[in-house]
Amino acid sequence: MRIFLLIIAVSFLPIVCTGAEPSGGGIGAGIDTISDNPYPDLLMDSAEDGLFGPDLLEEDPYVIDPVEYYGDPVFEDDYSFNEPPPLIYDPFEPLNRTIFIFNDKVYYWVIKPTKNIYSAVVVEDIRRALGNAFANLAAPIRFINNILQGEVDDAGVVLGRFLINSTLGVFGLGDSAYRDFGIEPRRADFGQTLGKWGIGDGFYICLPFLGPSNIRDSVGFFGDVYMHPVPYFSESLTFDLAYLGVSRINLLSISPDVYDELKRISLDPYVAARQAYYDYRRSIIQKHP
Numbered sequence: 001m002r003i004f005l006l007i008i009a010v011s012f013l014p015i016v017c018t019g020a021e022p023s024g025g026g027i028g029a030g031i032d033t034i035s036d037n038p039y040p041d042l043l044m045d046s047a048e049d050g051l052f053g054p055d056l057l058e059e060d061p062y063v064i065d066p067v068e069y070y071g072d073p074v075f076e077d078d079y080s081f082n083e084p085p086p087l088i089y090d091p092f093e094p095l096n097r098t099i100f101i102f103n104d105k106v107y108y109w110v111i112k113p114t115k116n117i118y119s120a121v122v123v124e125d126i127r128r129a130l131g132n133a134f135a136n137l138a139a140p141i142r143f144i145n146n147i148l149q150g151e152v153d154d155a156g157v158v159l160g161r162f163l164i165n166s167t168l169g170v171f172g173l174g175d176s177a178y179r180d181f182g183i184e185p186r187r188a189d190f191g192q193t194l195g196k197w198g199i200g201d202g203f204y205i206c207l208p209f210l211g212p213s214n215i216r217d218s219v220g221f222f223g224d225v226y227m228h229p230v231p232y233f234s235e236s237l238t239f240d241l242a243y244l245g246v247s248r249i250n251l252l253s254i255s256p257d258v259y260d261e262l263k264r265i266s267l268d269p270y271v272a273a274r275q276a277y278y279d280y281r282r283s284i285i286q287k288h289p
Contacts, residue, residue: 088278089203096206100270103211107259111252119253127254129173134247135185136165136172141227145188149196154186161185187284190227191220195285204274212277 090096119127139162146155161177168176177183194216195201202215213221225231231240259273266272 086278086282088274089201090274091203092205096204097270099206099208100273102208103206104269106209111249115249115252118249122253124254127250130250131254132165132169132175133172134250136162136169137230138228140229141190141224142186142188144227145190145193146186148193149188151186151188154188157183157186158188189220190223191217191281192285194220195281201278201281204278206274212273217281
């Protein structure tokens with residue numbers, strides 16, 4: 001019963017509607033604590049091998065490298081097309097935009113000031129050590145999901161990192177697995193697992209406080225809540241909520257201000273956040289990191 005209440009309450013934790021920490025990522029399941037930027041570069045070239053795609057007479061032709069193929073740079077200026085991204089099904093866009101605006105206000109009025117105060121009070125080294133510990137405690141999420149995805153080797157890496165960091169890393173405060181042995185993290189969450197099983201996105205939803213998601217990843221998020229060990233060892237819902245709240249504020253304090261940058265460079269932040277979220281999720285589902 002307490003875990004059910006935790007699932008409801010976790011929906012009101014401070015996660016703004018950005019592409020930075022997708023709700024499908026579970027509770028610390030996708031954090032790369034060894035990187036200055038724990039999120040992947042969504043702008044990296046993802047074109048497949050080959051010079052061009054479909055026939056130019058087809059409905060949606062595109063040419064990946066017209067200069068190399070045609071030897072004519074003029075062609076690139078006039079007739080070069082990029083492969084169109086998959087469509088995002090957003091039937092409730094007016095409602096989602098309203099929630100996006102609400103999340104935006106919560107971010108600037110509550111979350112960001114709280115993060116700034118927290119960053120001023122707690123030095124960066126301690127915040128990064130706490131980030132390591134939070135990520136280490138979330139290891140069961142990554143371990144179980146790697147098993148479910150059939151990634152047995154990666155599951156072994158997750159288990160090995162957990163054992164090393166829990167001992168040599170002093171309860172996970174240090175990342176000895178990477179620093180001393182060069183063992184890099186492996187991410188996995190239940191939304192990713194469902195995607196690898198062939199379950200589609202469903203329609204897009206912007207959740208209050210949690211931010212960008214879709215039907216599949218929302219189910220995945222709550223599945224990850226059940227996999228997190230803290231609620232099973234704690235006897236207090238208040239402690240559980242405090243743990244989750246501090247872990248989120250701490251994560252924001254050591255992460256780049258992705259949302260601020262997204263708003264600065266985009267004409268429509270709602271569309272940009274939605275696209276960034278889908279690009280991120282598809283990148284980790286289509287190829288295992």
